[in-house]
Amino acid sequence: MKKVNIKALAQELNLSSSTISKALRDSYEISAATKQRVLEMAARLQYTPNAYASSLRGKKSKNIAVIIPEVADSFFSLAINGIEAAVKVKGYHVLIYLTHESFAAESAIMKEFYSGRVDGVLMSVSRETTDGQHIRQLMAQDIPVVFFDRALEELPVAKVLTDDYHSGYTAARHLIQNGCRRIAFLGMSETLSISHHRRAGYQHALQEYGLAATRKNMISCTADPAVNYKLVKKLLQQATPPDGIVASMEKLTTTVYQVCQALQLRMPADVKLVCFSNLEIATILQPSLTTITQPAFEMGKTAAELLLRQLEKKPVRQAEAVIIPSELVIRDSTKKS
Amino acid sequence: MKKVNIKALAQELNLSSSTISKALRDSYEISAATKQRVLEMAARLQYTPNAYASSLRGKKSKNIAVIIPEVADSFFSLAINGIEAAVKVKGYHVLIYLTHESFAAESAIMKEFYSGRVDGVLMSVSRETTDGQHIRQLMAQDIPVVFFDRALEELPVAKVLTDDYHSGYTAARHLIQNGCRRIAFLGMSETLSISHHRRAGYQHALQEYGLAATRKNMISCTADPAVNYKLVKKLLQQATPPDGIVASMEKLTTTVYQVCQALQLRMPADVKLVCFSNLEIATILQPSLTTITQPAFEMGKTAAELLLRQLEKKPVRQAEAVIIPSELVIRDSTKKS
DNA sequence: GTGAAAGCGCTAACAT
DNA sequence: ATGTTAGCGCTTTCAC
Numbered sequence: 001m002k003k004v005n006i007k008a009l010a011q012e013l014n015l016s017s018s019t020i021s022k023a024l025r026d027s028y029e030i031s032a033a034t035k036q037r038v039l040e041m042a043a044r045l046q047y048t049p050n051a052y053a054s055s056l057r058g059k060k061s062k063n064i065a066v067i068i069p070e071v072a073d074s075f076f077s078l079a080i081n082g083i084e085a086a087v088k089v090k091g092y093h094v095l096i097y098l099t100h101e102s103f104a105a106e107s108a109i110m111k112e113f114y115s116g117r118v119d120g121v122l123m124s125v126s127r128e129t130t131d132g133q134h135i136r137q138l139m140a141q142d143i144p145v146v147f148f149d150r151a152l153e154e155l156p157v158a159k160v161l162t163d164d165y166h167s168g169y170t171a172a173r174h175l176i177q178n179g180c181r182r183i184a185f186l187g188m189s190e191t192l193s194i195s196h197h198r199r200a201g202y203q204h205a206l207q208e209y210g211l212a213a214t215r216k217n218m219i220s221c222t223a224d225p226a227v228n229y230k231l232v233k234k235l236l237q238q239a240t241p242p243d244g245i246v247a248s249m250e251k252l253t254t255t256v257y258q259v260c261q262a263l264q265l266r267m268p269a270d271v272k273l274v275c276f277s278n279l280e281i282a283t284i285l286q287p288s289l290t291t292i293t294q295p296a297f298e299m300g301k302t303a304a305e306l307l308l309r310q311l312e313k314k315p316v317r318q319a320e321a322v323i324i325p326s327e328l329v330i331r332d333s334t335k336k337s
Numbered sequence: 338m339k340k341v342n343i344k345a346l347a348q349e350l351n352l353s354s355s356t357i358s359k360a361l362r363d364s365y366e367i368s369a370a371t372k373q374r375v376l377e378m379a380a381r382l383q384y385t386p387n388a389y390a391s392s393l394r395g396k397k398s399k400n401i402a403v404i405i406p407e408v409a410d411s412f413f414s415l416a417i418n419g420i421e422a423a424v425k426v427k428g429y430h431v432l433i434y435l436t437h438e439s440f441a442a443e444s445a446i447m448k449e450f451y452s453g454r455v456d457g458v459l460m461s462v463s464r465e466t467t468d469g470q471h472i473r474q475l476m477a478q479d480i481p482v483v484f485f486d487r488a489l490e491e492l493p494v495a496k497v498l499t500d501d502y503h504s505g506y507t508a509a510r511h512l513i514q515n516g517c518r519r520i521a522f523l524g525m526s527e528t529l530s531i532s533h534h535r536r537a538g539y540q541h542a543l544q545e546y547g548l549a550a551t552r553k554n555m556i557s558c559t560a561d562p563a564v565n566y567k568l569v570k571k572l573l574q575q576a577t578p579p580d581g582i583v584a585s586m587e588k589l590t591t592t593v594y595q596v597c598q599a600l601q602l603r604m605p606a607d608v609k610l611v612c613f614s615n616l617e618i619a620t621i622l623q624p625s626l627t628t629i630t631q632p633a634f635e636m637g638k639t640a641a642e643l644l645l646r647q648l649e650k651k652p653v654r655q656a657e658a659v660i661i662p663s664e665l666v667i668r669d670s671t672k673k674s
Numbered sequence: 675g676t677g678a679a680a681g682c683g684c685t686a687a688c689a690t
Numbered sequence: 691a692t693g694t695t696a697g698c699g700c701t702t703t704c705a706c
Contacts, residue, residue, distance in 0.1 A: 005699055016677045031675060048451035053699035056389040056682050071417045077409040084435050096433045098421050114385035257621035284594035286623035342683055353693045358685055390683035393698050
């Protein structure tokens with residue numbers, strides 16, 4: 001099929017390419033009649049503007065990047081839904097990049113963006129990321145970055161977060177109120193701000209109720225399920241094992257249930273569990289799982305909207321942080337005995 | 338920050354831009370010494386080629402599109418992992434588009450690609466898609482398309498599928514061998530080839546064992562969980578309800594477990610269940626769920642590799658279909674009573 | 675209201 | 691081995 005570009009339209013209509021271009025962009029300089037003709041011809045010949053030519057000219061690609069640790073995770077996949085919803089109404093396109101929790105991968109990905117392939121970046125940092133040099137450098141190229149969920153707090157960048165501290169607090173308090181006295185916390189890497197905050201909230205709740213938060217009861221999990229399994233098993237095999245668990249990662253749900261089965265621990269009688277999770281199947285687990293459910297879709301959507309506003313050069317208070325609350329959904333895994 | 342392009346490098350080194358360009362692309366025309374100097378200067382000034390300029394020039398964007406019905410689905414998110422793995426080693430970028438199972442959305446998305454934004458397309462069609470006009474048109478623009486999982490069979494396009502017919506057969510036979518006599522099938526839209534094949538395989542198994550596949554026991558599910566719940570409930574409230582179920586969609590797992598709980602049906606004693614699913618938590622359900630597990634990662638990876646080969650103009654037998662088998666993973670939901 | 679011309683950054687054909 | 695030139699398709703002054 002012959003490629004139809006502005007020049008082709010111009011020839012067909014005996015007009016100049018600049019007239020065509022202006023007509024297509026609905027310029028006030030062009031008469032209504034001509035616009036009409038141009039639009040009709042464009043439709044008839046199925047003209048589609050070449051994305052690269054306009055990008056090269058105008059220095060904007062209408063592409064945004066989404067950098068996340070992982071797609072196979074209900075939080076991130078829901079967040080992508082939100083991002084996509086916000087972005088498509090403005091005609092932007094979404095590029096997905098996975099870090100697999102590697103800082104090296106994250107830096108490498110962001111280096112690619114110097115080429116101008118994307119106009120802005122939405123990201124959730126990897127668990128290894130503690131330094132923001134790679135992000136700063138990108139911003140120095142006038143490519144705005146917005147964090148969602150996992151942020152590098154010291155950077156002066158817009159962030160969309162949930163109330164991690166409060167959620168950790170709420171989860172722990174809920175367990176305490178339902179009778180738990182020895183409550184464990186399963187975290188991710190301590191360097192990750194969200195994990196840190198959740199744990200701080202948890203510790204606050206314990207303290208408030210005069211309970212001890214012992215080293216032994218605070219685990220930092222790994223990326224390897226087998227290792228996590230051993231860690232959790234050891235935790236629950238202590239002489240006086242915990243009677244409640246706050247798990248700050250969705251991936252740990254499976255692990256905890258498996259260990260309980262293996263050790264013949266009854267939930268919620270022997271041990272109660274609250275998990276940070278967006279899993280739809282929480283309801284059908286036995287017992288059904290009490291969760292801290294994050295507003296994944298809204299967080300993605302809001303982050304995207306914030307980024308788009310920056311791209312449209314609307315005045316955005318730099319470094320604003322939007323907090324969207326999570327929700328404690330009480331089910332049977334924390335039922336009072 | 339000043340933007341450093343080829344011209345800037347040329348000035349800095351007192352060379353012409355074409356020499357720079359050639360040196361960067363390691364052309365045989367350029368002396369080793371010059372290459373050296375250029376590379377060093379490029380590194381020092383942090384030169385990054387402008388992606389649009391090369392795309393405009395070379396008519397290739399190094400972008401590929403992935404069109405899927407949904408991300409929040411373990412099959413598709415794992416497939417994306419596979420795609421990403423295959424694509425990043427070749428320096429390609431991944432654009433994600435969601436159809437939300439809408440044919441209109443799917444067509445609209447593909448229209449966008451006339452702009453040359455992507456070099457090729459990987460797709461799983463929506464459940465509404467029966468006509469391939471939009472895909473044909475895109476291919477007419479020399480943008481290759483590869484299907485994975487959900488294909489439009491009549492199109493002469495490379496496809497990466499799993500053995501749906503055989504899996505449906507295997508699932509049903511497994512139920513029969515474990516004592517089921519009245520086996521229901523929960524399908525998606527009948528227009529979807531994969532659903533159709535799975536059901537055909539199921540019917541074949543029943544026939545082989547002299548069992549009836551009644552209309553009442555074959556349900557076509559919807560996109561609305563509430564509706565599905567009612568359909569499944571009705572199915573299981575029949576006078577002589579099924580004693581086995583083959584569910585061809587991951588989303589139905591939750592529904593079936595919920596209905597069983599509500600109706601106080603014991604699994605596997607009263608009814609046994611096999612589900613097409615990649616859910617990691619299948620193991621911790623009560624009872625643990627027997628699944629047909631699809632090779633999601635491999636399918637994504639293979640499809641991407643097929644596409645890349647076409648983009649590199651390697652000779653590809655057009656319209657080849659690669660079949661990667663699924664696996665029956667036997668757990669407790671089908672245990673013999 | 676319309677058109678001519680320059681240029682975004684890069685590359686490839688064609689000199690030298 | 692290096693340089694000159696033209697052009698990918700589009701937009702934007704600036705002229706008419």
